[in-house]
Amino acid sequence: MFVREKVIKAILDSGENFMSGEQLSKKLGISRTAVWKHINALREEGYNIESVNKKGYRLAEKPDDILSSENIAYNLPTEFIGKKVIHLDTVGSTNDYAKEIGNKVSGGTLIISEQQTKGKGRLGRVWKSKSGDGIWMSLIIKPKIEPYKAPFLTLVAGASVVKALSNLGVEASIKWPNDIIVHNKKICGILTELSAEMERVNYVVIGIGINIKTIDFPDEIKEKATSLYKEGYKLSRVDIVRQFCIEFEKLYKGYILDGNKQDTLELCRKYSAIIGKQVYVIKNNKRELVKCIDINENGNLIVKEKNGEIQEIMSGEVSIRGVKGYV
Incomplete structure (x- = not known):
């Protein structure tokens, strides 16, 4: 130290x-x-x-808004998640930075930056990351699993974020597979990236961006994006990160050590923003209206098509949109 x-x-x-x-x-x-x-x-x-x-x-006052290692790790009741924090003023992308150092640091290391200049989301999208307005972080983990089991960790992360926010009084939900929703608008996105060989994982980087203080959003996203402050939740950034670390470690250890998917799946189903609803599945610019039925044991979405056929959808293949808006 x-x-x-x-x-x-x-x-x-x-x-x-x-x-x-x-x-x-x-x-x-x-x-x-x-x-x-x-x-x-x-x-x-x-x-x-x-x-x-x-x-x-x-x-003189609790340092709620300083995302330093001292504040996040101070008396944090986890074994390894969040025990090491690298806090940056600015970076291109926390995920890119995490991948640069992934082989050099211990599992559970958290990269947090006040600003990202090249933040990115799923399917190559840009993630706006203004200084001090949110939580822009990437978690490096080193699970001893086969590479094909790694995508489930996106659901672990989503369940952990929504449970952490719920612990702090936020009514949030999950738009499968990786968006966190408040009042039908997106406040958080999750991007999971993998470094692996044929039969083993080197490390997994889970990038999480949470809009905390932003009030004004650009015209192109203002109908589908929001922030905790805008929705009336004035929460501590430090408390959110700490709660996430606690919840993630529980679910992560259950999955990796015991093969327990059920705790994660129960949370994903409980807080789902789309199960039981009709949504558009978008693939290769084609839209198909389906009804969401469930999330299966592999974390894939089960939907019913117009003709009554039941289909299983993998997260890397599609985007999901609501019939009347974002969800």
């Missing part, structure tokens, strides 16, 4: 109590001048650290 991380951890540990410069100096084995420099640097990062003469330092 770097010295600055130790400084903020010590202050977080102290809660509402002040820690003097002398206490920090002795605890961390650095000079009081070094403590002062680190405190100032943390203030520049956005930490509201109060200082009182002869008392010391303490946090």
Whole structure:
């Protein structure tokens, strides 16, 4: 742990109590001048650290909006998901960055950037990622599974996001396979990418973009995109990431270690935005109206066509659109 991380951890540990410069100096084995420099640097990062003469330092308010390793990993009750966080000011794409370092870091490493300049979504689409407006992150995992089992992890991620938001009071749903919906508009997209050999996975990168604060959207997406703030949910970005890490690790360990798909599938069905509804399946620019029946054991969508035939649809093949809008 770097010295600055130790400084903020010590202050977080102290809660509402002040820690003097002398206490920090002795605890961390650095000079009081070094403590002062680190405190100032943390203030520049956005930490509201109060200082009182002869008392010391303490946090004046909870750092809810700073997506640093210290805030996310602090007392996080997970074994490995989110225990290592790389927090960037800007990057082309968190998924691309994650793929560059995927072989060099441990599974569970989380890449978070305040801004993406080349954010991307499924099927090559662009994902708008303005600085500070959302959560733009990629999770690197290293499951010991055959490559054909990796696509199910998109459902694990979607179930984890919707459960995390539900824990925080958000009424959200999943538009199979990888969009999270609030009030019939998209707030979150998930992009899963794989590095593998014939019989084993090297690593999986799960990219997640969540619109948090954006109020005004471009004309081309304003009818189908929204944000938590716009829908009346003023939540902490840190709390959302932490809840996601907790929920993802539960479902991930169940699937990878025990072969348990049911917990993920139950959440995907419970929070589905399309099961029981008629939707358009779009493939190669052709639209077909179908009724969504279920999600099967492999995570594929089961639909009934106009002629009554039952079909199984794989996520990589199609897009789904609602009859009267996005869902």
